[in-house]
Amino acid sequence: MSLLEQLEEEIVLGLRYPRERLVEDDLMRDFGAKRHVVRSALVELENRGLVERRPNVGAFVKAHTAKEVRDLYAVRELLETHCASLIQVPVSQDRVEELLEIQQQHDDAIAAEDLRAVVRANTAFHQALFALADNDVLVAAIRRHAQMAYPIRSVTVTSPEFLSRSRDEHWQMIRALQDGDTAGLAEVCRAHLLPSRDAYLRRLGPG
Template sequence: MSNNRTSGAASGAFPHAALPTHVAAVIAAIETDIIRGRILPRNRLIEDHLMEDYDAKRHVVRSALVELQRLGVVVKPPHLGAHLRRFDNESLSNLYYFRAVVHGAAVAAMHLPVAPDRMAAVEAAALSHAEAAASGDLIAIHRTNMAFHRLFYGLCDNPYIEESIRLHDWLSFPARAYAIADAQALAQACREHAAMVDALHACDRQQLDRLALEHMGRARAIYVEKFLVR
């Protein structure tokens, strides 16, 4: 198998970007199938089936699952097979409570006004996400959304807050994923990214704090409706 690796520019946003290309491709394929709803919470991820679905060797599939388990997207309880993480009402509430806390902490720590070069990078990330949304490329939408969050919340210049947000972006992916393919949720996300950029320009910390909190709501509501409403 080739040991070609993806670009260093991507590796800052995506911890698996430095993995061998074949492994990263299987991870992207699994992520896409989660977004499309082909893989649902607690669906077993059977190596033989994944090998067939993605035309991949066993060690490549196994490496992809290990990486997704490390990120918290996949769980593998003792004596049970790997499956996509599922949230109940309590765990989802706890997760989103903590995400709200760390996102709020990031906004509170941001230095306003933002330096022009960093402002330009955030604006470019918002534009990239909007272009991906228009293209309909689901994995590009997912990746550019994560990249925007990394740059936006990275304005706090606190590596502990940044790392916590990055980790919990991945932990929440099994809950957030279904909004990526939802046209209304995607349009709302693009509007909110633009509003975040405007609030940065205006140095409006109160608006930034409100947007950071509201930005999480639509994806959470879609997950609740799909899997938690009886």
């Protein structure tokens, strides 16, 4: 796993929290990486919306305002529900089997309290699900905006309550696909976004 991927994973897991300063020398020491590798990773994380860099100050994990959170999740809802509605049903059994296999990995990771494996299986599940719409541009946009939400999702990603809800909603998505219910699938996708958004807004407080 590259330094970029490791830092991205640490952000979504909350190991690198919003507003935390990312010091080049510290990252070089912690990961045994050369300066140009660290700088390249920080530039790409900034491009992905996970990090902000301030002149003469340094790089920080992105901290979103309430408006930024609402705006981002409004776009994610539009993208993901539309993508779900585009999926042609019935879905072939081999594609359903792929989702079932990934979701079993997600279930197992939650049971084992392996949060890194949870995050990876969750990402794989959504990539496989939205790929069913057969629109690569839309799927790339969904992934891009999901990455931007990593610092927001870090608030809930380690919570057993939210992990259980996420797992249950994944199974609802699979059942909706099996039933050919794209409207129901889109609604579950919409509801699936709300816990991380709302938890982050509550942490920000009134305003």
